[in-house]
Amino acid sequence: MGRKTTHKFKAEVSQLLEILVHSLYTNKEIFLRELISNASDALEKVRFKAQSDSGEPEIAPEIRITADEDAKTLTITDTGIGMTRDELMRNIGTIAHSGTAELARLAEEGKESLDSLIGRFGVGFYSVYMVADEVTVTTRSIEPDAKAIAWTSDGRTDYKLQELDEDRPHGTEITVFLKEDMASQFTNEAHLKHVVNTHSNFINFPIFVGEDRVNTIQALWREPKFQIKPEQYAEFYKFLTFDSEDPFDTLHTTVDAPVQFNALMFIPNEGGDPFGMGRENRGLDLYVRRVLIEKQNKDLLPEYLAFVKGVVDTEDLPLNISRETLQDNILMRKISSTLVKQVLNHLDKMAKDNADRYAEFWNAHGELFKAGYMDFLNKDKFGNLVRFNSSASEDDKGLSSFAEYITRAKEEQKEIYYAYGPSREALGLSPHLEVFRKKGIEVLYLYEPIDEFVMDSLRDFDGYTLVSAEHADVSKLDQFESLEKEDKPEALSDDQQSTLDKLLVRIKDVLGDGVTEVKASTRLSDSPVCLANPDGNVTSSMDKIMRVMSKDSSIPQKVLEINPDHALVRNMLTIFKKDENDSFIDQAANQLFESALLLEGYLTDPHALVGRVQDLLTKSSGWYVDSNK
Template sequence: MSATEKTFEFKAEIKQLLEILVHSLYTNKEIFLRELVSNASDALDKQRFAAASGEDAAEDAAPAIRIDLDAEAKTLAVTDNGIGMTREELVQNIGTIAHSGSAEFARRVAQAKNNGGSTGLDNLIGRFGVGFYSVYMVADAVEVTTRSAQAGAPAQVWTSDGKGSYTITEAPADTPRGTRILVRLKPDLVPQFTDPELIKEIIKRHSNFISFPILVNGERVNTVPALWREPKFQVTPEQYKEFYSFLTHDDAEPLANMHISVDAPVQFNALLFVPPHDTDLLGLNREDWGQDLYVRRVLIERRDKDLLPRYLSFVRGVVDTEDLPLNISRETLQDNLLIRKMHSTLTKQVLGELEKMTTDADKYAAFWRAHGQIFKTGYSDYVNREKFAALLRFNSSADTDAQGLTSLDTYIDRAKTGQKAVYYAFAPSREAAGLSPHLEIFRRKGLEVLYLYEPVDEFVMESLREYKEFKLTAAEHAPAADLEQFPDEAGKRTAEELSGKDAEALPGLLARIKDILGEQVTEVKASERLSESPVCLANPDGRVTSSMDKIMRVMSRDTSIPKKVLEVNPDHPLVRNLLGVFRANPEDPFLEQAIRQLFESALLLDGYLADPHALVGRMQDLLTKASGWYAKTREQNGNS
């Protein structure tokens, strides 16, 4: 042992703590490199601050962090030309576990300033003073060579195997200012942590946005700057596009970018993007969403799902905050009020950006086609209900095709005088909506109807219920009295009133229909809304729509056919023909055959008819009879 070498024993309790730190605190071995790079970044920040403050710590070389790999020597070295450490600081910062040199340095500078202003050291990463010891997850021994920027301070070498003791000795006088940490790797980890490509990948994953150059075997790794830290007016569209491509590996132009800087209630910066297309086309990565969370440019959590609600999961980006409470390993966040405040602020920012996007109809249509389905799941966000509702889009009966998109505001602007409801109807397609019996009165009155094609749309409407004093009303539940106040549009067919005999026979026919169908329907009544169809089915309670009823039945695995109200259109020619048959003979077999056919046709339109065999057989029989009557009539009339 030389005259300058001195051996120090770890205290017994510190030995136990070190064992815990190495084997239990960190879950991923590669984290040691993040911690060493973070410490190097701190040292460079301290040196830069000291130089700017006029202390005897002039910078003599460009600040940088160098990582050198040597597979033959089985070593990995992390070197910085930062502020370095004296012998006393070595004992305090490394020899004493949980003594944070960064925290102590910031405290001393703040005390020296003593003016209430910023110390300029808010970006120092170290807080707990335990990150260095993560190196023993991969190291058999560690050698720290350091020379302090303090004038006249000799260079020192700290060595330890992390088991029972460490030694400190003076280093050669020509040792450059800064710190070099030489890690003698465990044999089984040499191939992994001397692989330049793997080390570059680790740096890019955890420390890519450290503000100083990081070089692996002389090649710079962190070439993409932390744009969110730059003033907005200094960032070009090309830089935003480059950063988006780096983040998502997508070469397309994002639909929008959000450069956010917030000072209160919590200080953070963010750079968020709206991709131009769905990033999960096959549904294989539904859980691969969230923002990358950084604390002072160091990645803490990839795909953090607490910063934005799930219905905004299409947003990609990074969030960087100055001071979030982490667990001691810095691998996970502690649940706290600050995260919830960031969540609230970011959600409002994203919704505000989408609102701006609506001024460009084509761009918003592209957004809606890409992300509308997931966005609609935000119906439970009661805090942002109005903003959410204003951003919704639906196909409408007023649109010229299925690609058209209508907002609730546009619907309200087009509403008829005296109209106090936004009417909607569920349909599997626009064509099906055009054939829906429930919408006949709306077509006759020229009332616009929003078409719902996805099951989630039902939950959206049920949750919102109202928008700007307009009630969101299912078309099939709209009171006929409310609709009759609007005049029929010109050119719509109006049937002649029932003759006296048919009017008298109508209640009997309705009763006969109920006798024929029995318990299959709850009621049979004359319809006030049908004009083109002979019959339709309606829910008896008037609250649950047909589509919602089907959703609930699927969820409960109920395959039975629901009992509904059968509404009969007295103005339809087929019903009037049945009135004639009924008046002639209420027990005519054709009457029962026709009624069952109409009922099953209504079931088919509503999607409840599971077995169509009886319907098809009955249809063929009716066609056989009808074709015979038609041929006989043609013959009697001389084929005219």
């Protein structure tokens, strides 16, 4: 055996080890990730050296993890490049970027978890002392005539170095003498396999725990796309997500600029619950050179693309970057921006190439995707991809894009009209849409509250203004011919017009503060009345959404529009002309108003309406019996 020498740790190392040993570090298993990463780096160096020498490594590259329950030891062995005596002292005896005064201050203040500190100051090896009473590193460099060296320390103040006479292959063996309370956990092979699977599953070299190879799934994202079969993608997707079905779609990409990274992303067949429990179960797994840095990172893709599952692996981030630094990292923002564009471009191509397939995607994930109305940087791409049902569709399954709507728009029409309602049937009966039905002008149907926010945010598409049918400019609609000849009654005479003006005043008096105004309508044809918002900006449906959000259950004041050409209104004119105080006017005004409230979804107490209907039916049935005698 060679001579044994004792060396003091530099002051900052001692300080660091003190922090590590006495910390309340929760995720102690991270030390194994650090040691495996170091072993992987050592193996990469051997491979690079062999390639430079135009040959293959003499010893099979591998990492072996063995545990001895009786001795309470854990050993990590690699066939990597190894270290000379000087390299060992340089790599383990000092910290390249100390910053330990800052380290100690942060640890004392408790502002960061220790895994962040380890990552920030590049001291992964020392994390082993969270679980170790003592560590021995035995290593032999690949350099010719290099001696084997043993490094031993209890992680307190000093370490011992000894040259060994034994002939051993190049590489490094780290023997961890486990603390009493750590021994059962880290000598358990099942637990060790779980830790390797979690953090180091895609390391590019075989990792054995005992006799079993653990990392059997290939890091597909690193492989050339043309070599990968669909069943390999499907296998990887199932491994990643635990889904029993194959993915709906796969997006495999390699980017060199502005940041170098590989990404393998999948779109599942089924959408999760976007506003329920699945909200936290989102994000792409972030790797740095095949080592897992963060499971389900929430910053790489915005929430409206949360249906995308997969991995991102970059060369450009430091291996042990802290979570706090991740969130502020400019490279992360560049990766995120690139990923979002790639996903949106991929969906756009799918929509153009195969509308039926895109419809499948939309039915599964459209509800969540619509939350992208807040992504102002990608407004145009988002506008291309949203879909709605339409009055031009045959049923509520039909989907239309804004671009498709434009191809069907009338000449001179520069608006895309839309209307919100609980169902296709309800919108088919909406008084606000009568003029559109009459003139054959298409209206997009909105069924979900979020659809209103989409329209409100986008405002226009390809030179066409998005306009609520409720707020349509009637003068613009008048330029279009009706599809059928209208069977309108004779226009009101001057005398009838004067009576109508008085009738509108009377109806306003009857309804009082229930309405802000009663006026003649130019948009109605089949309905006697409709309600409109007084400000003309907020739609009735958006007003309802805002009231729900503010827990306001009161009935809002509306404008009541009266259709002067409707038979009921003409009869009311005749009755009013004969007797301005006829009780039927009061009865009809209240009935029409409450019927309109019912259609709008505001009427909470229908008792008066039902009683009035029964009274009117009784009277009208008497007239009907008499007229048929």
